[in-house]
Amino acid sequence: MSESGLVKTGIKGLDSIFLGGIPRTNVILVQGVTGSGKTLMGLEFIYRGITEYNEPGLVVVFETNPDKIIRDAAGFGWNLDELQQQKKLQIIFTSPQVFDQELRSPDSLLLETASEMGAQRIFVDGIGLLNLGLSARDSVHGGYRELLQQLIESLNRENLTAMLSLEVGITRVSIAAVEMADFLADTVIQLGRERDGRRTRRCLEVLKSRGQDYEAGEHTLQITGSRGLEIFRRVQAPLRANSKQPTSSTMRSVIGVEAVDTLIGGGIFDGSTTMVVGVSGVGKTVLGTQILREGALRQKTRGLLISLDEHPAQIVRNAQTLGLNLEEQVADGTIQILFESPQELDIDSHYARIIQLIEKHDIQRMVIDGMTSYSTAIGEVSVYRDFFHALVAYSKQRLMTTFFNYENPEFLGISSYMPDFPLSSIVDNLILMSLVEINNSLHRCISVVKARGSKHSFDTREFVIGQGGITLVPLEQNLAPELPLQSYSSLLSRAPTRFSLAKRINGAAAVQVKE
């Protein structure tokens, strides 16, 4: 459908759920329980119509005092009084019976008002009350259906795009009434308010919309004090197919961190995803910081660091202690840091914020530090998996190079890369960072265990963290009083066995001699 045939609601996030808008003159039914945001959605539909699309509108209320509507709207910064004075808005208080009668009347005052002000939108709050005016027998035997049909017919005749709110659960025949209204309306939006643990969560689902496709499923709805409603597309919804979408790239970029570039074969493909697995304290965050900083300084790529654990100021300070100055990059916007508390994390809105940041700042390199906090915050395996899949798919679509840090809980030996949520098969590259105990000291080492499409090294290399971040210990350099790392086997098991140097052939351990 062409853009002109669509009405944009102007409600943040809702038009993209409808893939651009709702077909003009569709009768939109918004149904839900008390407190789910129906009235607010209707008011915002009218307010945005006037202020953003120059489409005057009417609001019809049966129970709510218009004074209170104006007062509540002011809380969102919407000056409805002013719009009424400008004759772009008219809030009408009436009874369901009068409203019904008016819509059928040839000399209807309501429709006359709509015509005089050039109204293109109308919001009727509480059509369930129309049912209350009917006798129980009428209500069950088609009276309510007929009434709704008349209402919809009148609205269509006047070329008004109507939004009607229906409270679920107030009328004596509520189930039948809801089903009837659902059937007659062109577009049905279901709003929900549910308990999620001890918090309340609002959600939105489009049940149907004639004449168009839309994003199905349950999306997150939030009420923001300073703006109004905001809808966040559910993370699980797959990306829409786009012929321009790049599937992969043959461009290989240098990461700028020697430890990674050397082991992975000179750089990684643009748009690839890399999982960095290691125990706490091994240096994953340092590596992530270094990757972003090198990208911003030398590869001129804009970076994003996402953390659920550390505030931006703390991240900058910690990096500073290693001589990785992020202040300048954060100040000039070449590196963005997104911190969000894992407490009551709403994954849909969090994902939307990530996408907004990426698109706003044209991010090309992203580090998520770390995935373990997400698994704790999200709880549900399927949601966590979907979030991860969505990030990977989005990264690839944008050809953005992404690193996920994963804290492996196993300190002594790794039996699996990601024991709680096995997702390592999804990523292109897998880097292991381990602590190895040699004699009485811990050594850090790094290995690339997977790098799709790359001829990478299988060597496990020792690295140190110092000023400037991570650097590999030269192969032949014996910094410690012990033998170098290549003199041992079974490093990843964290129980290394030493070889005799004399038994090595071409640098590789051929014969194992325990000493």
Added chain:
Amino acid sequence: MELSVQNCLDGVGISLLSEWDVLIFVHRHGASLTSADQIARLIGYESRVVSDVLDRLEREKLIERSRPSQGVRFYRILTPTDAGRRRCLQQLVSLSESRAGRLLLTKRLKPVPSEIRARTTIG
């Protein structure tokens, strides 16, 4: 304070409690598409009282009414053109937002004769 309230009531041209109740109903509802009967039911007066009051308020140019349609009309508040009268109305509306103010208004306004009054609400 009381003198000032009386001055405001005189300035606006309101002397009966029923006049004030109907006026404040129309004021609060912005544009009401309704009938005198419906207003009477909502604020607890006899229909006849509300009809008379609506006539009077329209004559006083405090409200405007649309043409009738199927027994209903649009009722809207009119902002007085005279600055003094406008200020008086604003003061009275502000006063009616508190219980103390409403009690003060009740004292200053003449009640509706009991035989035609079902129930009186203020504010």
